[in-house]
Amino acid sequence: EDQVTQSPEALRLQEGESSSLNCSYTVSGLRGLFWYRQDPGKGPEFLFTLYSAGEEKEKERLKATLTKKESFLHITAPKPEDSATYLCGFQKLVFGTGTRLLVSP
Amino acid sequence: SQTIHQWPATLVQPVGSPLSLECTVEGTSNPNLYWYRQAAGRGLQLLFYSVGIGQISSEVPQNLSASRPQDRQFILSSKKLLLSDSGFYLCAWSVTGYYNEQFFGPGTRLTVL
Numbered sequence: 001e002d003q004v005t006q007s008p009e010a011l012r013l014q015e016g017e018s019s020s021l022n023c024s025y026t027v028s029g030l031r032g033l034f035w036y037r038q039d040p041g042k043g044p045e046f047l048f049t050l051y052s053a054g055e056e057k058e059k060e061r062l063k064a065t066l067t068k069k070e071s072f073l074h075i076t077a078p079k080p081e082d083s084a085t086y087l088c089g090f091q092k093l094v095f096g097t098g099t100r101l102l103v104s105p
Numbered sequence: 106s107q108t109i110h111q112w113p114a115t116l117v118q119p120v121g122s123p124l125s126l127e128c129t130v131e132g133t134s135n136p137n138l139y140w141y142r143q144a145a146g147r148g149l150q151l152l153f154y155s156v157g158i159g160q161i162s163s164e165v166p167q168n169l170s171a172s173r174p175q176d177r178q179f180i181l182s183s184k185k186l187l188l189s190d191s192g193f194y195l196c197a198w199s200v201t202g203y204y205n206e207q208f209f210g211p212g213t214r215l216t217v218l
Contacts, residue, residue, distance in 0.1 A: 031204035043195050043209035044149075087149070091204060097148040 002027045006088060006096035013078055013103050021073040021099045023088035033071050035064050036087040038098065044087055047073075078103045107132035111196050111210040118217055124169075124183040126213050128196030131177065136198040138179040139207060140171055143193040155179060156201070191217045 004025045013019055025033065032051050036044035048057045050066035057064050061082060063074040073086055083103045089095035108131045118124060130136055140152040151164045153171035161171050168187060172180045179196055193214055197207040 032206070034206050036209075041193075041212070041214070043197075043212045046206050046208055049206045089149070093149070093151065093207060095149040 002091060002094050004088060004090065004094055004096040006086075006099050008099060009097070010100040011102070013075075013101070015079055015103055015105050016077045018074070018076045018078070020075070021086055021101070023071040023073070023096055024069060025071070025088075025090060026069075027090055027094075030090060033066055033088060033090045034093065035071070035073055036089070038085045038087055040085075047086075075101070080105050107198070107208065109196060109198055109208060109210040111194075111213050113213060114211065115214045116216070118186050118215065120188055120217055121185045124181070124186050124190070124215070126181040126194055126196075126215075128179040128181075128210055129177055130198045133177070133198065133200070135176060135201055137201060137205075137207075138173060139197040139199075140179065140181050141195040141197065141209075143195060143212075145192070149195065153181070186217045188217050191215055 007022045032049050034049050035047040037047055038044040048064040053066055053068045055066050061076050065072045080103050083101055085098040085100045087095055087098045110129045112127055137156050139154045141149045142152055143149050153161055153163055155161050155173045158173055169183050193212050195212045196210040199205040199207045
């Protein structure tokens with residue numbers, strides 16, 4: 001069964017404290033792994049698509065990487081405005097439950 | 106650029122009442138369209154998707170239905186709402202093809218009392 005698991009469920013960081021969010025997946029034939037950011041009460045905002053192991057993509061303080069079994073969203077020197085829930089998913093889509101990130105000033 | 110609209114933004118309905126949520130997309134043609142539900146503290150659940158006018162695929166059996174009367178219009182309906190239908194409903198679009206990234210609308214918060 002296609003499945004995605006995100007960890008941790010919640011993460012609290014101090015401003016400037018870098019960390020990583022994990023997305024582990026099980027799928028037969030990955031056609032693309034997606035990362036989204038979701039602010040409370042709003043629809044998810046698309047961040048990245050990764051297609052093959054070894055691929056990396058960056059946007060401001062965020063960098064997404066992909067292996068054959070998991071993806072990481074690295075957050076470098078986060079700011080309070082990076083606080084949100086980060087979702088990963090694949091195919092049509094199967095989504096994880098997300099990681100709630102809170103960055104304190 | 107493409108824009109996706111959903112309305113209403115918030116809705117409070119009694120149990121047993123009908124439902125109609127609407128989604129429209131601008132700036133693209135022949136998109137794939139999707140309806141998701143997000144329960145509080147839970148992930149996104151794909152409810153329906155459509156690859157063209159009148160073509161609807163249901164992912165989860167339920168008392169909801171979807172219709173696509175026009176290329177860029179997607180409607181989610183129910184004849185009689187249940188308490189369990191409460192949640193955050195999201196419409197999304199993607200370019201043609203099953204494996205492309207999706208772009209989400211602002212969502213509708215539905216509370217069934």
